[in-house]
Amino acid sequence: MNSFYHSTRSKLDSVTSKQAILRGIAPDGGLYVADWLGQTKMDLAAVCAQGFHQTARQVLGILLPDYAEDELAACVEAAYGSQWDTPAVTPVTPLGADWLLELYHGPTSAFKDVALQMLPQLMSVARAGDGRDVMIVTATSGDTGKAALDGFAGVPHTGVTVFYPEGKVSDVQHLQMATQAGDNVAVCAIRGNFDDAQSEVKSIFADEALAQRLAASGVALSSANSINVGRLAPQVTYYFDAYAQLERAGVVKLGEKVTFCVPTGNFGDVLAGYYAKLLGLPVARLVVASNKNDVLTDFITTGTYDRRRDFAKTISPSMDILVSSNLERLLYYMSDGDCELVASLMADLGEKGFYQVPEGLLAKIQEVFACGRADDDATRAEIASTWNELGALIDPHTAVAKSVLDAVPADGTVRVCLSTASPYKFSSDVLAALGQDTSGMSGFACMDALEKATGTTAPAQLSGLRDLPVLHKDVCDRAKMGAFVESSCARVFL
Ligand SMILES: *Cc1c(COP(=O)(O)O)cnc(C)c1O
16 A cells, blocks of 8 residues: 555655655645545544543554654654643533533643644654754744744754734734744734735745755745644544543443534644544534634535635634635545646636535535534624533634534534633633623733633633743734745754
């Protein structure tokens, strides 16, 4: 069996999983996919009898076949150690008749830690056979940036440059990034929205002249966005581990199907659920939950992906996305590996701003994926009712998913709502949703008030931010992002 990855847009260029992780995105702009995905299944009975670490090693062993077992074991130990505030890593807790999969117990209080504590480990192993220094370049809608900074800070022979849309992340998210210490980190706000930042990062990766200049000084660029295989693969673990927790608690019987509802932005998290299904996890439905930026709801309903719409700034900013990059991978797998189709759909998206998938393809997607949207009012109402009626304090992203899940007709399956951030990352919006007047209050005043109102405690890494110095104040236009990357490479590596 071949163990290579290739682009969603062409099968000509095969790379190992290590190379795919170092490169991030394929040279033709496509995303790395593997035709053998799903041929090897996880042993579900074994998964149910073991913990998160063991499952992580097995999932990664299947998805990243050129890593040695002992390499992966060391990566897993380093990524899922005492930086997590619970040994369960991603615990499942009750949520009324449903279940909450808590993915925010890592060092930056967002689910991105699951992948971004692991990616630097995988990259270090991969670059050991390569010799070059690696500069990670990442666009963030809020949470990825800090999670990448935390994961890569201080990792030898790597650097990390983060761009975020100025004024479009929460106070706490902003401070999390602006206070990041480390000699190998760079942070810059850009004038524009997340999609501007993300498309410019894609152009930076496609800039051959820049790549050649950097290569001359022994530096290669790579991505920590969820388009990187090394970010996607670790996320598959918690779908299996959640299932194991439910099986051990007697909630599901071995083999019984489970529904997962996922607050979705770039389609990485929910795609990992689809990978889990391909690896043998009994999944009934994957429910794609969107906020007011509901381009995915329309797509899954009609088969037309149309980005020509206004970008809405919402209280769930990590889902404020009009181009969900990882959807390209789903199109590849659902079309049975039709690179030509994927390439032409992506060309349509680039040139016309929309594409329409063939009917048969839409039907296949709808067999697995359900969808729904929740605007800010529905999100706030959900935060309030979940706290008042179920005693669970959830963040706005999780509330979008919970609201959508409530609207999906119950089909008798056990249902898991993915919880992607600590409510304290968004204290002001959560407090306001609980009915308090927050006008004139700082992010930290809201954090304190939220503790008082609910009797819960903010994670120490968030409440401690108020005492840290702001180290990063750069702001630039989209056109200057490439130059910023080049200067941070010079500063970090030369
Ligand atoms: C990134 C993020 C999401 C969206 O995840 P995708 O993989 O981009 O779909 C949802 N919630 C939070 C809190 C996030 O940080």
